[in-house]
Amino acid sequence: MESVFEIIAEPNRRAILSLLVSSQQSVGEIERQLRMSQPTVSKHLRVLRDAGFVESTVDAQRRLYRLNPEPLQQVDVWLAPFRQFWSAHLDALERHLDRVDQSTSTKRKTRRKTTQRKPRT
């Protein structure tokens, strides 16, 4: 399981990463929010930490885990050559993202230029 892609192939790990986007969390908090067993959470966090996806700090008995975006950037880099391809299917993409924006928008995010998307305006 060296590869970044294998790491994020696991649904629970993706869930953990997504959870950490909002703010850092302790193991127990993750455990409750994602309703996974404590050993399972700890094991996945171990994997994520070894792969550099998260970092932890000690707060007494608890460990606070926070995101480290670097490895995800590698995914983005791999994705890059395929983006050129999307232009062909751009309208489909637009529609898709609009759908996502709706279903995800618990907190008003005006979708911004997301680093690479066509200047939409």
Next chain:
Amino acid sequence: MESVFEIIAEPNRRAILSLLVSSQQSVGEIERQLRMSQPTVSKHLRVLRDAGFVESTVDAQRRLYRLNPEPLQQVDVWLAPFRQFWSAHLDALERHLDRVDQSTSTKRKTRRKTTQRKPRT
């Protein structure tokens, strides 16, 4: 193996996808270029096609496979929330991409807009 992420977790499948960026290819061509056994190629193509990553057309006895970017866009969508995070580590990203550019022997040093990288010549 329903998830898009599990699909691209497999190195050979990623290789196939990357290969198809340049142009469509027959099974035999993929087999030779990636030096994988024919059944292995066919099986991975099956998975990729079922997941919508590729499409095929018949050319006599051979099947030509071409890329379909849609599923990869889902990966991009998932990645989106993390991008906001990268700004914090932007310089690290810059350095990282520079390393990648080098090791990939890209001629053009002028990297633009991040992510919006030029199609390889």
Next chain:
DNA sequence: CACGTATATGCTCTGTGGAGTATATAAAGG
């Protein structure tokens, strides 16, 4: 110090994915 809380880790079991080998299918070409 003893106990409760928080997290990590070892061990076992099970499912599943990928490779290899052999074989089936199908089209082209003599």
Next chain:
DNA sequence: CCTTTATATACTCCACAGAGCATATACGTG
């Protein structure tokens, strides 16, 4: 037709990842 070429599929084997359970470790508090 018979053969060659191109691709798909069935079957078996093996490795390995993830979950559960038990247990170890460590810190805080009375």
